[in-house]
Amino acid sequence: MTAVRRWLSEPLLPTLLLTVGAVAAAWYSPILTWAIVGGLAGYSLSGSV
Amino acid sequence: MGLLAGGVCTATALWLVSGLTAPIPAAARHGVIIASALVFLARDAGWLRFPMPQNTRQVPQDVMQRHLIKGSLQFGFEMGTSVRTYVSASAPYVLGLALLLAGVDYWSALSAGLGFGLGRAATPLSRLTSTDGVDWDARLIGRLPVITIGTCLVLAVAFTVLFLRI
Numbered sequence: 001m002t003a004v005r006r007w008l009s010e011p012l013l014p015t016l017l018l019t020v021g022a023v024a025a026a027w028y029s030p031i032l033t034w035a036i037v038g039g040l041a042g043y044s045l046s047g048s049v
Numbered sequence: 050m051g052l053l054a055g056g057v058c059t060a061t062a063l064w065l066v067s068g069l070t071a072p073i074p075a076a077a078r079h080g081v082i083i084a085s086a087l088v089f090l091a092r093d094a095g096w097l098r099f100p101m102p103q104n105t106r107q108v109p110q111d112v113m114q115r116h117l118i119k120g121s122l123q124f125g126f127e128m129g130t131s132v133r134t135y136v137s138a139s140a141p142y143v144l145g146l147a148l149l150l151a152g153v154d155y156w157s158a159l160s161a162g163l164g165f166g167l168g169r170a171a172t173p174l175s176r177l178t179s180t181d182g183v184d185w186d187a188r189l190i191g192r193l194p195v196i197t198i199g200t201c202l203v204l205a206v207a208f209t210v211l212f213l214r215i
Binding site for chain 1: 052056060136137138140141143144147153156157158160161162163164165166167168169170171172175176178179180185188189190192193195196197199200203204206207208210211214
């Protein structure tokens with residue numbers, strides 16, 4: 001696996017990106033913030049099926 | 050598609066019921082949401098232990114064997130609703146409580162439901178991006194505490210900012 005692919009498939013990456021998004025959106029866009037919060041909650045269930 | 054539909058279904062149901070909480074002062078409702086995020090953070094960190102309701106069953110694998118497309122939609126829908134799954138993190142409970150108490154418009158609830166479905170889809174997508182599923186699983190297990198605890202913390206902060214903004 002290449003280093004780039006390994007980085008792109010980092011399990012923590014979605015949480016990190018969504019966290020940055022939530023911080024950026026929270027003051028300016030409530031609807032987008034709710035979408036990101038939903039995404040974070042959904043991804044947090046990664047350990048279950 | 051199924052995941053998105055399932056997320057929207059649950060979010061819509063919670064939003065419809067949320068009208069019953071409208072008589073409670075907004076400050077109280079918002080305080081409960083933020084406090085719950087911190088309580089559930091403590092739960093995920095292992096500092097507090099208490100059970101939460103969940104239907105501890107999995108969607109049967111043969112759902113997809115009977116009919117691939119319909120089965121995949123059904124599987125995704127049930128995962129998106131989180132009605133038949135193991136809830137291994139507390140953030141979905143925070144989100145559900147927030148949808149019940151926050152008093153948001155339907156577009157916000159819909160966004161949350163769609164986001165939830167996309168978030169659930171991100172897991173298999175991330176795993177597919179890796180060429181070594183076993184390695185990805187091992188990396189995920191090591192990062193799950195950060196993901197679950199961190200998510201509750203981000204939810205607490207995001208809701209605090211959202212409610213201060215109102």
